[in-house]
Amino acid sequence: MNVKGEVIVEATKENVWEALNDPEVLKKATPGCKVLTEVEKDCYTAEIALGIAAVRGEYQAEIQILDKEGPNRYRLIMKADSKMGFIEGNAVVELDYNQPKTTIRYDGEAQVGGLIAGVGQRILSGIAKMIVKDFFKKIVKEISARTAI
Template sequence: MEVQGQVKVKAGKEAVWKALNDPDVLKKATPGCNSITETEPDTYKADITIGIAAVRGSYEAEIKILDKDEPENYRLVMKANSPAGFIEGDARVELQAESDSVTIIKYDGTAQVGGLIAGVGQRILSGIGKLIVKDFFNKLAKEV
């Protein structure tokens, strides 16, 4: 499943970059995130509860930020497991300054699911994935 889009943030590029690398901001922006802990530089463990029917459940996730080019872009890799299955994602996140006080966050990635979750139709999963990602970036924009 492919997930891509963009969101406009009313903040400068440096402030947006800082927010995208701040565990407290990531916790607030991630839908259903109960906790997030940095286990080593740019690697996090998170406890996430998703309340959307097809993927409902508690997930233990590992999130890695790779290939950083501050403050331009990075690669985000996520693996989340629950009794119902797993979700894996890999995305490129890019920041573009529209002005000194407006930044556009572009994201482009893929996600795979397995286990019982995979039994749900691809169309439904794609819609849920896009909803969760869009919610994350909209919440992040409010935190900057």
């Protein structure tokens, strides 16, 4: 399923880029993230607890940031496993600065397997879009809090 969208934040491209690469910001922005541990540069493990319908459960996740072209774009890969199945995502995140705002655009694919896959595609697509929108909404909130200081 495809997940695509954009959010606008009143901040410079550099401030947005810094936040998108900050483990603490990523932890706060990832829905249900209890623990985010950097295992090596741009590679993380996470414990995530989701309470959303068909994807409800505890997940062990791996998150990687690849193909960095700072401060313009990178690719984000996530793999999360639970007793209910797995969720995998791969998205390109791009920044476009138009003073005084930066647009964050994301375009990616998500796949599910296991018991989770038994849920209808439309329902899963809606849940995936909701989770991704929530992530980027929280990113904007964190950036706004940082730049207000």
